[in-house]
Amino acid sequence: MLRFHPLCSPLPPSMFFFRSNSYAKTLDFPSLSFYKTRFRSEMGAYSTISDSSKLLFRQLFEKESSTYTYLLADLGHPEKPAVGRLPCVKSIISKASTSKADLLVEAGDKIYFGNLFLEVRATPGHTLGCVSYVTGDGPDQPRPRMAFTGDALLIRGCGRTDFQGGSSHQLYKSVHSQIFTLPKDTLVYPAHDYKGFTVSTVGEEMLYNPRLTKDEETFKTIMENLNLPYPKMMDAAVPANMVCGLQDVAGKVKEPLSGSL
């Protein structure tokens, strides 16, 4: 389940980080304190062909759960707010997930950070509420586009569909209608990877994904026969995910921060 945490300040936020699994927060994980500063324009970023788009992008990996977390910031934004105001981090999750968060989003919503934006696409199938976030299509937006596909599409794989309202039929339709319709050079960044990959593209997955390149019936058969074990962190992760990972020291679930973005 992919959730967004826009990092806010008194000024409009120009930075986001998001991760798939709230449980990953409690593990030994790179601290965002490394980014507690104003990002200066000389900080390297994955460049974009559009000279007017200056995206700072970082991909972080948590080994125990094989989870990726992503940090995005608009370096072109004149205010370049600091990352250090973590207490006012807001959480975002899809309305369809029936989880709690500060903001609930639906397909078609645009999430702005600075002058850049992410478009919300509904990609249920791993769970009922899964969404993918895709960078905007426009002259000032990053090129090539980037699709954060959560647990829907993984590199040369996909999320399992036997839990939490999962459906192979839905997942197949989601990927084919929402991800595989993007330009082939769109970068694919998943929530997890177990094989050592960090990124793929729509074009590569349309050619080489061993599951989603099959017809739907064959795909369903594959998914029914995965015989995967019960996920090891399931009993901690799902309750945490449902409230965007907010827990007190004793492990009791807290309510998320409320307030507008």
Next chain:
Amino acid sequence: MLRFHPLCSPLPPSMFFFRSNSYAKTLDFPSLSFYKTRFRSEMGAYSTISDSSKLLFRQLFEKESSTYTYLLADLGHPEKPAVGRLPCVKSIISKASTSKADLLVEAGDKIYFGNLFLEVRATPGHTLGCVSYVTGDGPDQPRPRMAFTGDALLIRGCGRTDFQGGSSHQLYKSVHSQIFTLPKDTLVYPAHDYKGFTVSTVGEEMLYNPRLTKDEETFKTIMENLNLPYPKMMDAAVPANMVCGLQDVAGKVKEPLSGSL
């Protein structure tokens, strides 16, 4: 120890992959067979500001040894040779390492792949023979530049200096004279990471690297007091590294392929 394996064909090679630790080959590691095709121009690549440079770049991660492997290809090269000719992969390593490889390189050498090139910079200190590879400086080369720093500079760290002819003094000088003199937006890609980072920049390391931002005496004191355990794969990795990882099925070391690039 960073080594190069240009993937060749009857035509000049336009693709490289390189990894730090030959031992990583024997573990469950993403197979390059996924790339057994002609790369088509619609494959996504990290774009560059220079429209005439089209670098395909992939970063792969091996969890057990926390090792990164990198794949680079020049998609702009008219021939776009296939990756499937692994039997004629050649190996490259620094002459100063006294290891065996098909090609031995020295500081200042340029390694071309297609129309793109990597510049060899001597960065001893973790071992006597360490080098870093930096993408070329030129209008048709990738921007921002990318520095593959091996075990010299890690993200918010550096390689240990207590083995294999290591020297804290040398490492300090190497990083400061060869890496920290690059443009601040140069992307830093290390051989290993144990904290979940995938990339950094010269500017970030010059500000936040907890070791290399100190003066040399303080740095040496830090390095003398790391109290690190004996590396778990040392006894397998070092002999393999010295012959670029070529071993037969029974584990006996083979001689590397000879021949020109």
